[in-house]
Amino acid sequence: MQTITFELQPNIANRIEKYLQFFGNKEIMFDKFIDYHINRIKREIALMQIDLKAYEKKFNMPSNKFYEQFENGELGDDKDFILWSGIYEMQMNCKQKLQKLL
Numbered sequence: 001m002q003t004i005t006f007e008l009q010p011n012i013a014n015r016i017e018k019y020l021q022f023f024g025n026k027e028i029m030f031d032k033f034i035d036y037h038i039n040r041i042k043r044e045i046a047l048m049q050i051d052l053k054a055y056e057k058k059f060n061m062p063s064n065k066f067y068e069q070f071e072n073g074e075l076g077d078d079k080d081f082i083l084w085s086g087i088y089e090m091q092m093n094c095k096q097k098l099q100k101l102l
Contacts, residue, residue: 034101041098048091055084063088 008016023029052063058080059066067088069075 038098038101041094041101045091045094045098048087048094051087052084052091055080055087059084 019029020026023032055066056062063084066075066081067085070081070085075081
């Protein structure tokens with residue numbers, strides 16, 4: 001077993017104590033916490049994928065190819081391109097976060 005110590009504000013410490021009483025076990029509580037965040041990130045990735053697919057269809061180009069060309073300044077500053085690149089970057093960030101949690 002490994003021990004981890006946190007310094008918390010009293011209101012947060014009280015909430016954690018309540019959660020521990022609810023779950024009855026620290027490992028179960030933290031396992032549920034991690035699972036929740038993994039599933040939340042997976043949902044976010046899936047929702048962003050729907051948006052990316054719509055742009056890919058509209059512009060007949062995969063997102064990774066678009067992003068490379070956009071970052072190289074080959075596509076201009078169209079509003080759709082700015083939104084598309086933002087969604088793509090957010091999805092890549094979420095995928096990186098997910099890998100750290102798995």
